[in-house]
Amino acid sequence: MPARPSLLILSFSPIRSDPRVLKQVELFRDRYDVTTCGYGDAPDGVVEHIEIPRELRAWVDDKLAIATRRYSRAYWGMQAVADAKTKLAGRRFDGILANDLNAVPLALSLEPRFGVHGDLHEFAPKEKDDDLRWRLAVAPFMRWLCRRYLKQLTSITTVARGIADQYEADYGVTVGVVTNAAPYSERAPQPVHAPIRLIHSAAGQRYRKLENFIELMKDAPANVTLDLIVMPNEPDYVAELKALGDGVPGLRFRDPVPYAQLVDTLAEYDVSMVFLPPTNFNLAHALPNKFFEAVQARLGLIIGPSPEMVALLEQYGLGAVVPDFSVESLRVVIAGLTPETIAGWKTAADTAAHALSAQAQQQAWVDAVAALFARA
Structure with missing residues (x-):
């Protein structure tokens, strides 16, 4: 194993403007050889960036597959998933940090040497449960993804304790919490304005x-x-x-x-x-x-x-x-x-401000990724 393990941070988002994923890059780029895969330009300090064209959707276009519950076909047919799978083919990483549920199956399919950490930004099976059509058509697909893939992850985090508890209750997995805290900013409170x-x-x-x-x-x-x-x-x-x-x-x-x-x-x-x-x-x-x-x-x-x-x-x-x-x-x-x-x-x-900063809240990520590589 090399002195610096290789870590792929995978996210179907524009990483340079995705606050949560950008924090991961900034946290790990000095610890590991970080490669990113997502939309848009490369974030600063990574070894390599694999860009997914912005026009490729990270969502299901095959409505027939969803309607007939051929969920494997629906997932692997997503434009962004197919593009990333092709570009990552033959690559081997020591570990992968997969952001959101839609990145998890692809990350697992790449078979990193020491496992995949999943960071789930929402409770995916109820993401739009205010929409009846979404509940009837999409929610069953999300539940299938959770049942099929979550237990294959080496570790999992999410954004809040209530969401973590729901994943644990519904899918029998252990989920840590990393809040969406902002990086510490050195400043003093300003006087109250009038008005x-x-x-x-x-x-x-x-x-x-x-x-x-x-x-x-x-x-x-x-x-x-x-x-x-x-x-x-x-x-x-x-x-x-x-x-x-x-x-x-x-x-x-x-x-x-x-x-x-x-x-x-x-x-x-x-x-x-x-x-x-x-x-x-x-x-x-x-x-x-x-x-x-x-x-x-x-x-x-x-x-x-x-x-x-x-x-x-x-x-x-x-x-x-x-x-x-x-x-x-x-x-x-x-x-x-x-x-x-x-x-x-x-x-x-x-x-x-110090206690609620990103620097104080991210230890669960540090521990989870370190635990991946400790398996070596």
Whole structure:
């Protein structure tokens, strides 16, 4: 075995802009010979990058195979899977870190010398369980992937304890947790602005109900403003939001910024609203990037009663919990904001920034990958 084991980080995502996968690259590139395989350009510091063309989908095009439950044919027929399989043919790695369920079968098929660690970013069988068609057609395929492949993994992590518990209960596997914590940022809390500056950044997806924030601002106190940073995941929905928000006092849509600039951008504000109605299983158990990015930006937090977030917010005194997911209850919390309260939240975020940084949260990845190579 060479002095530096070879590690393939496999992800059907644009790795340079995928915060979770980019953290893996940065964590392991100085420890192992890291090769990446995914969309887009090579991340910095890797030995090699195997690029999957952006136009190739990492999802099933063969609807007949899904409908007739020929799931093996459906999986191996995915355009991105087929492309990556061809490009990786004949390559042998000491270990593989497979991101998300759709990368797991391919990673296992490559037969790395010492095993595959699977990092599951969501609870895949309930990813879109708010959609009846998805529950009927796609969920059985996801469950099949879990039943067939999860027990073949050497180790598994996911993003939150509630999701880990569900995988363990349903599939009899042991799952560790690596949160979506942001890298530590050295900065001091900024004074509270007048008016108070609120921020919400999100993927532009209809099931997130971002129109709630526009409804909030139609009758918000005059001493608060809200900026929305919305990614164009569903362009029609984002266009609807902007039309709905046109002319609403104190509301502004701000263009998305690169991930590397996000914490600096957030630091211009006072409070981040990480308010995610539990429209599906994964949102009910959400512990998202934006929670941790707010801490590194030294902001206060306003969240709904999402159990994973509530536990950390209350442990460190980071902000306020809205008692339910209604706009009315959110409006009451906003109306009660004072500069003194927010300043206290910002100080609490500064105190918690080391403990809630990516550097402090990633030990489960370090241990899992080291354990792969210890099998040598």
